[in-house]
Amino acid sequence: MPASPLTLKGLTKRYGGTAVVDGLDLEIAPGRCHGLLGPNGAGKTTTLRLALGLVTPDAGEIQLLGHPLPAKAAPARARVGVVPQADSLDPDFTVQENLLAYGRYFGLSQSEIQARIPDLLDFAGLSGKADARVPSLSGGMKRRLTLARALINDPDLIILDEPTTGLDPQARHRVWQGLRQLTARGKTLLLTTHFMEEAERLCDRISIIDRGRIITEGSPRALIRDHIDAHVIEIHGEELAAWRPRAERLCRRCEQAGETLFCYTAEPETVIAELDHQPGLRYLHRPASLEDVFLKLTGRDLRD
Amino acid sequence: MNFFPVWQRNFMVWRKLALPSILGNLADPLLYMLGLGYGLGQFLGDVNGVPYLTFLAAGTLAYSVMNSASFETLYSAFSRMHVQKTWDAILNTPLSLADVLLGEWLWATSKSLLSGLAILAVIWVLGLHADFALSLWLLPIILLTGLCFSGLGLAVNSVAPNYDFFMYYFTLVITPMVLLSGVFYPPDALPDWLAGFAALLPLTHAIELARPLVLGQVPAQPLLHVLVLAAYGGAGFWLALHLTRRRLLC
Incomplete structure (x- = not known):
């Protein structure tokens, strides 16, 4: 080489x-x-x-x-x-x-x-x-x-x-x-x-x-x-605080940033099925990206 | 040492903007010399035994070289170093900071040489010189004066935070020097303490060399004056090298 x-x-x-x-x-x-x-x-x-x-x-x-x-x-x-x-x-x-x-x-x-x-x-x-x-x-x-x-x-x-x-x-x-x-x-x-x-x-x-x-x-x-589960579900809405313990039980890792909860999971279907019955919550489901790894490893604090 | 491409780059830009640059560097001191020489000369009669215009010629020559070297190493070099990031771009190539500064030093000297040559040409055309062969010695004096003030200018440039900073140098160093170093009147007209101070200034030494050469005389103590100019220029360049390294390469 x-x-x-x-x-x-x-x-x-x-x-x-x-x-x-x-x-x-x-x-x-x-x-x-x-x-x-x-x-x-x-x-x-x-x-x-x-x-x-x-x-x-x-x-x-x-x-x-x-x-x-x-x-x-x-x-x-x-x-x-x-x-x-x-x-x-x-x-x-x-x-x-x-x-x-x-x-x-x-x-x-x-x-x-x-x-x-x-x-x-x-x-x-x-x-x-x-x-x-x-x-x-x-x-x-x-x-x-x-x-x-x-x-x-x-x-x-x-x-x-x-x-x-x-x-x-x-x-x-x-x-x-x-x-x-x-x-x-x-x-x-x-x-x-x-x-x-x-x-x-x-x-x-x-x-x-x-x-x-x-x-x-x-x-x-x-x-x-190696660092993160394949799926991310971003959840926000007024019922978020009440629903958070449930999210933590369903997903391997949850992280709250401001008004949004980031849930990382290998099996998004169960979470989504439940979220669809929560009118007080809105969500976005997407594949995990390098940005998620980056934020996990370097934190979400501003660096300026 | 591979400074030539840096010199060449500046020359390439200068070629494009040569006309306003020539006007600023060459016409301005010339107008002063002719205006004051003919105008004020009417009232003054002879100064140190020669017409005022003749007296003024050597001072204008040195002053013009100084000005041109200073403007180039302050405003223009600062633009390249700080605003346009030209030096940063060059430092990413095999060239070193010493190459960049040497190229800038010699470039500013080249520009000041041009300014000096223009005044010298006017001196020759108007026949202000007493002895042509002796006046040829003005060429190395112009070169040395250019090196001196380009070196000093690069040192000032290396610590400048912005363009406004150069006002300090011009107002506190250049302008007093022009008034004290014998450009407009013989320095022995000054009170002793001020004449003593003036003797420390590099422009005084450039004029002490240039004036006798215009008047057809051999300068007194030429070695001293040459050494003072070389020391100011050399120290300026050395300082510029160290301070610019600290500024750009730390």
């Missing part, structure tokens, strides 16, 4: 006495899409910055594409593409000029970059926009250009920090399509996201991170299977 593009061992980073990353271990598989999920402040972005050699850890080891970091950051980053969370495109440049300027940072010659630009624009769905100025692009186009920019050096590993935050559904689906194409071409992806749906669709493997540690890891399906 080929070596892992990125291995983190016992990684720790403290800010003012608080460990933002706290003994984190992570190994990502080549050619796969690995998702890093966690609430705000869980340490996702710091982990990515450590993994790129931008921040020096207080303890632990980082191997990026065979290079120890942060010592050998330059040759390692030469084989990595990064899609940052914040837009960092050059607003004074056209689409094409953005790619040209960025390619030069990798030591590519103008002719090498020019040769790559048509394919990248095609991949990003920006073929007609080569000479458009960045401020005239939509949010989705900017994100796709950022993705194309991250591919200018034909990287082995692409790191994406919340690649679809702020995009409308159409734009998000278009980015997903692009990311799937990349894994199909054998690229390794490491992405952070808040969208469980995104992680569930794209990632072969997911690590859930909280308080600077990986708290669980596995394929999306395995995480759901």
Whole structure:
């Protein structure tokens, strides 16, 4: 089996006495899409910055594409593409000029970059926009250009920090399509996201991170299977308090958040049959998702 | 060290916006020099034995280089560092922060070199210089002055929370320096204590080098002035490197 593009061992980073990353271990598989999920402040972005050699850890080891970091950051980053969370495109440049300027940072010659630009624009769905100025692009186009920019050096590993935050559904689906194409071409992806749906669709493997540690890891399906029952029934209504003991007897796990009771069960039929005779209660029955796992493991408290 | 793509990126942007940039950096000091030189010169007669316009030329040259280096490393570099996140984007590539800052340092110096050259060209065209061969020494002086103020500007940039912060630098450092360092009048016109203070300012040393070269003389103590400018610029850059690292890479 080929070596892992990125291995983190016992990684720790403290800010003012608080460990933002706290003994984190992570190994990502080549050619796969690995998702890093966690609430705000869980340490996702710091982990990515450590993994790129931008921040020096207080303890632990980082191997990026065979290079120890942060010592050998330059040759390692030469084989990595990064899609940052914040837009960092050059607003004074056209689409094409953005790619040209960025390619030069990798030591590519103008002719090498020019040769790559048509394919990248095609991949990003920006073929007609080569000479458009960045401020005239939509949010989705900017994100796709950022993705194309991250591919200018034909990287082995692409790191994406919340690649679809702020995009409308159409734009998000278009980015997903692009990311799937990349894994199909054998690229390794490491992405952070808040969208469980995104992680569930794209990632072969997911690590859930909280308080600077990986708290669980596995394929999306395995995480759901291992951590939660297959069905969720969300119940609300004025009779909820009275009915709750019954729900707890029928379901393996019940959790109340505000006015809603979340019931997790492998056999929803009995619960639903009873709920249908409760006029004071309304309910929604749906299959369990990664979001349920995430909320179970990281809690429902706001993290801002 | 691989700073050239960073320099090149800034050059690519500058090429697109060159006209307003040239107007701002070059025409403005020139108008001051010609306006004050001819206008005020009518009333002043000779200053230090030369027409006021000739006296003003060296000061304007140094002042123009300083201004151009400062604006580039403050407002423009801050936009790239903080607003547009250009530096963050570059740091995700194999380039290091030292590459980014070196590229910015040399870029701002290049822009200030252009400002200085424009004033020098006017000096030559108007025949304000006494000796052409000696006036050629102004070229390395312009370069050194540019490095000095670009280095200082990057240090100020590294601690700036927003654009407004630069008003402090301009109002408390640049403007007093322009008034005390001998741009508009000989510094020996100042009371001793103030002249002593002025002698600590980098612009004073740039003018102490430039003025004799315009007037056809060899500067007194050239090594001292060169060292002071190099020390300010070098210290500024070193500080910028450390403070920007703390700002962006922690």
